[in-house]
Amino acid sequence: MASITEQRDAPAGERGAELERRGLALPRGWAYLPLGLFLVAFPLFAGEFWTVQIGAYSMILGVIALSLMFLAGYGGMVSLAQMTVAGTAGYFFAIFGTSSEMSISLGWSPWLSLPLALLVATLFATLIGLLASRTAGIYTIMITLAIAVAFFYFTRQNYELFNGFNGFAQIAPPAFFGYDWNQPQLFYYLTLAVAALCYAAVVYLGRSTFGLTVQALRDNQRRMRALGYHVTGHQVAAYATAGFMAALGGLLLVFLNGRISPGTIGVGPVIDILIIAVLGGLRHPIGPFVGALAFVLLDNFAIDLIERERFNTVIGLCFLAVVLFSPDGLLGLWEKARRALARGGRPRS
């Protein structure tokens, strides 16, 4: 089965297997301590804008893209509906909880509306999984894109439940434990905690029996079936797991914006998630976060670099450059740099 993580130049047999085992040679263990410390200390010296708009927003997009990385990188299933699942969580949090549209919102306590929103979104992701796992490769992309676009138009035209074009505004994060979670530092730490948990979960899942099974399914479905594994079951479970993560990201996104409308889950944002995942690299769970940071920085500051009519061109060119020169995304660049250093400039043997 074709997957977008397939190594173009990966030789068959021994070396390929070795590559797979080794994964990306990123630093391990304590090497992440400085990064962790930096992330924890970041709001102490950064201003509100950097804390929320760059820091927290990158991590939120990172979490949603991470759910795609889990599906695409481990499972070989490129789902474009991850933003849709995230939006579903946001929408149902507004519908069950409180918002500007109290004629639709039910006004339930966040202790109830929050888990319910996560549940609905995860169920939705499971349904998408049931449908999409019948397909493979490019057809998965197409069917999930179709679901995403259909859901976008549905929310835009349904006024009874989704309030159409206007969506919901004035959605506040729940005041759990008496804190105002909209306060920049608090919100940053909340996002950091969720992002760290999701990251750890994906790292753990990647090594667990479940994760290994999903990766094996990616590599050779027929053999796994012959060995007695339930292929569809595992794939749907992967969709559900990724959906839960995307839903967490979606809730954070709604807390950040205080609103949700069809524009949040339109075709643009749906594609952005794919761009972020590919930009960062699909071979390691840190990739989506690197990609999200690069994307958010470009999105915010490209307009300052070049005259305004052209700033989207800069964003496009950057993506093009990364994808062209490093099929593994920004993480691949790291790998290349490391190898080049190790070779010490000696010509390739």
Add this chain to the structure above:
Amino acid sequence: MTMLSRRSLFAAAAAVSLAVGIAPAQAQDTIKLGALATLEGAFAVLGQDGMRGVKLALQQHDYMAGGKKIELIEGSSDASPDSAIRAARKLVEQDNVDILVGPLSGSEGLAVKDYAKEHPGTTFVNGTSAAQDTTLRDPAENFFRFTTDGAQWQAGLGEYAYKEKGYEKVVVVAEDYSFPYTQVLGFMNDFCQLGGKVVDKFWVPIGNKDYSSIVYSIPEDIDAIYVALGGADAVNFLTQYEQAGGAKPMIGGSITVDQTVLGTKGKRRDYLVGTPSAGPIADNWQNEEWQSFVKAYQEAFPDGFPSPSLFAHGYYISTKAVLESLDAVNGDLSNNQAKLREYMASHEFDTPTGKVHLDQNRQAVADIFLTEVAMKEDGTLYNEVVEVIPQVNQTLGMDREAFLAMGPVSRDNPSCP
């Protein structure tokens, strides 16, 4: 980690950020003006014209106001509320603009109004967003709108259609979002009070291409069709309506009868003549102020539109209001810009389209142009000004309480079948 130490960590974090925040206020000799418009997405061309309006106002003021230099910082959205909030955040929190002019479209305006409440230190001046509830219900203290809303734009149209044109039964074909709802309200308010009937409303998605199901649902016994579609969509609708043999006259929303519609070829040209519409500007108004504005626009932007759009016009007068007010208070932005805001709230000034002042909710009261499509001798179509409706307020002349009691505008409100 215990609750106590977590709390103290947050306290420390808050203290540090506060300390950074209250760095000694330096004597400002420049004022930062942020401009937010849709420079991406479907409305990019309109957003660019909005920016031209901002620049024209600044050029005419030599980028100076209140004895201080004005620094323009641009921001871009893609017409979605989320992107408008992100762009506003960057301008306010990162670029530290003192005053923000924008955004362009209705839903963005509602979002930026909510955002304005969280940032009392910055003054927000609307660009051209025309949703009613941006200022009518639950307004923000620091949000000013020197442009009129979508309902105001249609002032007098219902009366003209009923009395002058003699239309009594109409159907509505409009795009399915907040701006056309507001436009339909502005039209129906007069029309229904006089006794007109709107027998059916057809709401279509933006960018809809296939109108056949609507065309064949339009009843025979009506007098006219009220069409509130963007120019390109309107052409699609009219073509399909004509091909199906429809011949009822049209009444146009503010952005319906634009150059794309007027420039069409064929039989439809004769059909269009006599189509009434209303809006905040009229291209062919033979007024000295307006003509000199058009000339200034054409000179400043040879690559712009042949004539300024209502977006250039809206951003222009919003920026002009800010600059004139800054002049009047000598650029004094102390005490949360109190002086500036007080002055702006009571500022009455001349624009290329007549006098403008604000009501109690900081919403503009301004002149509206009632136009009708006419044919020049060379056969080209244009919007001829029939009447200038003076000083239209947000409640369309009604008592505020009664107007508010009608409830928020939606697909089904108002209704007079």
